[in-house]
Amino acid sequence: MNGPDDELAGKVVKVLNRGVDNLDAATRERLAAARGFAMSRYRERPEAAWGLAWAFNAISPGGGHGQHGARYLIAGSVLVMALIGFGYWQATAPDNDVTEIDVNLLTDELPINAYLDQGFDSWLKRSSR
Numbered sequence: 079m080n081g082p083d084d085e086l087a088g089k090v091v092k093v094l095n096r097g098v099d100n101l102d103a104a105t106r107e108r109l110a111a112a113r114g115f116a117m118s119r120y121r122e123r124p125e126a127a128w129g130l131a132w133a134f135n136a137i138s139p140g141g142g143h144g145q146h147g148a149r150y151l152i153a154g155s156v157l158v159m160a161l162i163g164f165g166y167w168q169a170t171a172p173d174n175d176v177t178e179i180d181v182n183l184l185t186d187e188l189p190i191n192a193y194l195d196q197g198f199d200s201w202l203k204r205s206s207r
Contacts, residue, residue: 098106
């Protein structure tokens with residue numbers, strides 16, 4: 079891997095091994111017992127699981143993250159309800175007024191240019207008084 083780091087690690091191991099050779103047998107046995115105890119308590123970290131593991135953890139009662147699971151479930155429910163409400167609102171909304179104006183323009187006897195004429199606009203304002 080890294081050349082300088084590997085060389086330094088090798089030098090450290092050599093120095094420590096030389097120091098162990100100078101220790102008495104009782105101290106080496108205690109060190110070996112301490113190392114054995116430390117290694118017996120060592121657990122490797124589990125790797126992260128890819129996928130939807132969090133979704134199953136949210137709905138499982140014994141997932142260990144009961145509070146977080148309930149929060150995810152509530153947040154998901156609120157999101158679904160908001161989407162349903164938005165869809166209902168869009169489905170029941172009144173038609174756009176622009177389409178009604180377009181239909182009236184196309185079915186009226188006046189030509190479209192009459193609506194664009196400034197004089198006609200002023201005539202409409204005067205006649206409405």
